[in-house]
Amino acid sequence: MKRREFIQRSAFAAAALAAQPAFAIAKKPKVIVIGAGFSGLAAAYELHQKSYDYVVLESRNRIGGRVFSHMLDERENLVVELGAEWVGESHTRIRQLCEEMRLPLDNNQMDTHLIYANRYHRNGEWGYSEQWKTKFDQLKKGYSSLSVAEKNKLDQMDWWRFLNENGCDGFDLRIHELNDTTDFGETIRQISALAALSEYALSSVKNEMDFKIRGGNSMLAKKIAERIAMEKIILNCTVTKIVQDHSGVAVFCSNGQQFKADKLICTMPTFAMSRVEWSPLLPEEKRDAMHALQYARINKNPILFSTRFWKDENFDLLTDMPAHYFYHATKNQRSQKGALTSYTVGDKADVVGNQSDHERWSLVQLSLQAGFDSLAPLFEKQVNYNWGEDIFSKGAYAVYRPGQWTSLQKVLRKHFMHTHFAGEHLADWQGFMEGAINTGEEAAHALM
Ligand SMILES: Cc1cc2nc3c(=O)[nH]c(=O)nc-3n(C[C@H](O)[C@H](O)[C@H](O)COP(=O)(O)OP(=O)(O)OC[C@H]3O[C@@H](n4cnc5c(N)ncnc54)[C@H](O)[C@@H]3O)c2cc1C
The missing domain is CATH 3.50.50.60 (FAD/NAD(P)-binding domain)
Known part of the structure; x- marks a missing residue:
């Protein structure tokens, strides 16, 4: 369904x-x-x-x-998104409109790396425990048979509590916190378990992080x-x-x-x-x-580098550091140069959003240090948009x-x-x- x-x-x-x-x-x-x-x-x-x-x-x-494409490098024709990023596989109407307007959609799926407790883990070298994966699959499958009354009850609980009550603990829970907080934009202790479970149960494999419109x-x-x-x-x-x-x-x-x-x-x-x-x-x-x-507080900080030092075009990276989450923002855009966006949410977004560009860049280097050293010579420029301060929405999107x-x-x-x-x-x-x-x-x- x-x-x-x-x-x-x-x-x-x-x-x-x-x-x-x-x-x-x-x-x-x-x-x-x-x-x-x-x-x-x-x-x-x-x-x-x-x-x-x-x-x-x-x-x-x-x-x-809140859809806000930005030309980061005119000569190289590199465009980044300061607002909405991904078009989902299940998002049929926007995909139809793109087709009608002859706007190609490029694959924008990512393979996630991790920096956790000061250690860098490449994609495929980390993940949830087998036990939790099995349990979580069962929970997602069970969603469609929940009654309206059960859904209403689930709405009263927060997502962190729901995970906890269902046996998610330790590293599994910490990863859920980092991952799902990125998705919802605020701590999962503040997110309706119904909203979260329905999103997991009904979304595409990559959680609707599937495509991007060519050109922005x-x-x-x-x-x-x-x-x-x-x-x-x-x-x-x-x-x-x-x-x-x-x-x-x-x-x-x-x-x-x-x-x-x-x-x-x-x-x-x-x-x-x-x-x-x-x-x-x-x-x-x-x-x-x-x-x-x-509304969720999200700060977007795309940074232009002279080379794509992360090597993998599908690169994204979850961290337990202040700059929180990074992804390759210029995937499919041909150039030697490339941009990584640092994406912070909730309280972290407030912290990062309030800094000067200089301080933000220091936080980014600190956050990446366990995996990537000596980035300063590769840095070209950065832009920043703090949606928590946007005068119309005071946030990126609503949080139920x-x-x-x-x-x-x-x-x-x-x-x-x-x-x-x-x-x-x-x-x-x-x-x-x-x-x-x-x-x-x-x-x-x-x-x-
Ligand atoms: C950082 C971020 C990341 C996101 N990531 C994704 C993603 O990956 N995929 C995805 O699908 N979506 C994503 N979204 C959500 C997506 O951007 C929004 O759901 C969508 O753009 C909202 O469109 P809207 O028309 O409802 O609101 P808006 O785009 O906010 O449009 C409302 C308009 O009303 C105008 N307005 C406000 N007040 C007045 C006034 N008094 N007079 C006149 N005009 C006024 C505003 O300027 C604005 O242009 C993201 C959003 C943000 C900010």
Whole structure:
């Protein structure tokens, strides 16, 4: 069973589908879409294809939102991702769109090395114990036969506790902590066991770390914008106030621009949503849910080196050191040079994100020391993006803590008056580009 099917059969599926128009409108409604991330662009593309009148308002000076490709070396044409990195094998809609837009997907699977307790272990030389592997396989297989009540109960527990209760201990548990914390972006002591087990049980073998769009993931945003026409997207337009009444919706921006429409699709992350003045106020249960939802702190620090000293094109490396996780960020991009991204999460992301470039580079060298020495002569340059400080999301993607997966999401998904909500945080493929696209398209369909 795919993750989508699971959600649709689960306890809160009914609420997810409740986003129906409040009343029938004879003519096609005029629509405002807030946000030109993947959910806003996907919504706009649907509206465009069905000949709706719409406009997209985007606060940043660029499209793509949390998909943010960066040209690290222009001469060598080396592009790295400051936001979303991997397209998953199971992510059918984004793969379809890439095909439609003639964007090739390159294999981006990695073979993981480890630095642990100051020792370097190459890929294949380390792993979970046989005993735990067998047990974990059983747990993943058993997931599909859990009842709704059992899933709801599982949601009350954190992933660390669940692993522990099921006999995962010692090195196995430490590796899960390092690995799964990288995936969720915060400590697994704060992650719903339901969210984690469903991800493990329903994801591809490489946990949806399978492909990347050639030329950078932002290429998809660019292609969609070209299809719908860039004039439909107004950049540098920060929405500050939303007024809804019987006649429709009025949107006010900090640059003085105002827009009126029949319907609104809001794709802002919850932090940005809470900074907008809503009139009338959003329902109390939605405001409470917005305040309860946290986003993962992730810091991305791609570093350009004169040679690919890690040798293996599929190189990634988990560490128990401050710089946490590294991966080859320029796989499939031809050059002598190459980039490794240092990827830190949770408290480590706060520490690394707050340092100067000089200090960050020291931490990287320290973290790699057990495997790779004397890197200074190979260093060329670095960039850094700390998503915990991003002014719109204050994090990389939503983190559903114990008890929240089955309670908050259904509230956040509910439409309010003329407004339909979309975005990664509302998706069954939550935390992924796929989820953002799915919810954007669903919001567009809901008002058609
Ligand atoms: C570090 C990191 C790693 C990730 N890794 C992966 C990965 O490997 N694979 C994967 O599939 N996904 C990954 N993701 C998640 C993926 O990037 C998101 O799920 C997806 O891009 C979210 O899209 P969205 O449209 O929901 O939100 P956004 O992209 O945030 O779009 C919302 C838009 O609304 C705009 N906005 C906000 N407030 C206002 C306002 N007041 N007025 C006007 N505009 C406003 C914002 O500027 C933004 O452009 C990662 C994300 C990050 C940050």
